[in-house]
Amino acid sequence: MALGEFDLIAKFFKRPVRRAALGVGDDCALLNVAPGMQLAVSSDMLVEGRHFLSTVAPARLGHKALAVNLSDLAACGARPLAFTLALSLPRADEAFLEGLASGLFALAEEHGIELVGGDTTAGPLNLCITVFGEVPAGQALLRSGARAGDDLWVSHPLGGGIGDARLALEVFRGRLTLDGRDFENVRHAMEQPRPRVALGQALRGLAHSAIDVSDGLLGDLGHVLRGSQLGARVDADALPRSAVLAAQPRALQLECGLAGGDDYELLFSAPPARREAVRAAAHAAGVGVARIGELQAEPGLRLVDGYGVPLQAEFASFDHFRSA
The missing domain is CATH 3.90.650.10 (PurM-like C-terminal domain)
Known part of the structure; x- marks a missing residue:
């Protein structure tokens, strides 16, 4: 019998929360933020064929999806607290989901954070994570x-x-x-x-x-x-x-x-x-x-260059709407 949306969430992504006041399963996650702290929030999306190849191992994809978001928190000096996951899947493939979840949660455990909500839908493979972190007021790196x-x-x-x-x-x-x-x-x-x-x-x-x-x-x-x-x-x-x-x-x-x-x-x-x-x-x-x-x-x-001689070459960085 094929997995339904809520069965999929319960089997692969619902876990007990330790830091959050309320996690996966309700309309909103609830996070406690300490006095004198600012909440840092960032979202990044990974789209198959644009950000990753179809040959990537599911565990590595789960790791990278969270890692690129944690990197944004790192850039502002924030301590990670929790994250949400919005996941679009062409089909509910249990072997794929098992690997994806293992890579995702291994990195989450490394940083002491938890998944507190999100969304799932059928469609092209796409992962969008939102991370939440805290930083002392006025100390964020900008x-x-x-x-x-x-x-x-x-x-x-x-x-x-x-x-x-x-x-x-x-x-x-x-x-x-x-x-x-x-x-x-x-x-x-x-x-x-x-x-x-x-x-x-x-x-x-x-x-x-x-x-x-x-x-x-x-x-x-x-x-x-x-x-x-x-x-x-x-x-x-x-x-x-x-x-x-x-x-x-x-x-x-x-x-x-x-x-x-x-x-x-x-x-x-x-x-x-x-x-x-x-x-x-x-x-x-x-x-x-x-x-x-x-x-x-x-x-x-x-x-x-190392001798102080100007380099004339031009280097174009990635742009989602200009890069092939």
């Missing part, structure tokens, strides 16, 4: 908080870098080939990003601004520059790279690192006097950070 003279930093996996997710996509597109281990490493970066929640919270009081790298480093930096009415100088050779990406032609390295997207690392600015504190915060969070440039009063982006 795109508009950057200041001229700030160092520009980007986080990265220990021993790794940014741009691997884009490199995996180029393999799927047939632009290049990688051997089994290298391909699995970059595919893992694309399908199971690690939201930098601990680092985001540690940067409160250290960083002036932050954004997560979802659509490409330069494109996301542009949001900070517009929000703060500043310019920036970026050293392309200071970008952290994995051994796999570093083995590729330089042009591809720059394309993946500067415009690739899907990294879900934090791009942030902080005063030069806080460099050691930033490194200590990253160390405590178990991630790497690289200083890749500085923010400047003069508007515009100045991209240079």
Whole structure:
């Protein structure tokens, strides 16, 4: 007998709540927020064929759907509280749902949060998650908080870098080939990003601004520059790279690192006097950070190599309505 909508929710997604006052099963979730705290809320949607391939393992899809939303909370320095899930399915496939739920809840457990509601419907495969977090009033990291003279930093996996997710996509597109281990490493970066929640919270009081790298480093930096009415100088050779990406032609390295997207690392600015504190915060969070440039009063982006020579190449970040 086919699963009905409410049976599906009860079997795969209804769990007892610990932090919420009321969770899955009513018209609204109820969350208790501590005095002196602000509620941070963000929604992201993953659409099959646009944000993920049909070949992705369901558990990895569940992980990524939540991870990309947690990354938004990380970018404002918020502590995650709970999330909702709106799910469109072409059919109620129990094996798919079992894998999806396992990946989703494994990451939720890692961050101590719970699913408190949502919606399900029949239709093209589409996952939309809304996350709720809390941050002390007045301490949220904002795109508009950057200041001229700030160092520009980007986080990265220990021993790794940014741009691997884009490199995996180029393999799927047939632009290049990688051997089994290298391909699995970059595919893992694309399908199971690690939201930098601990680092985001540690940067409160250290960083002036932050954004997560979802659509490409330069494109996301542009949001900070517009929000703060500043310019920036970026050293392309200071970008952290994995051994796999570093083995590729330089042009591809720059394309993946500067415009690739899907990294879900934090791009942030902080005063030069806080460099050691930033490194200590990253160390405590178990991630790497690289200083890749500085923010400047003069508007515009100045991209240079390690010798300070301007780079003339243009790098287009992802845009949902312009990208193929």
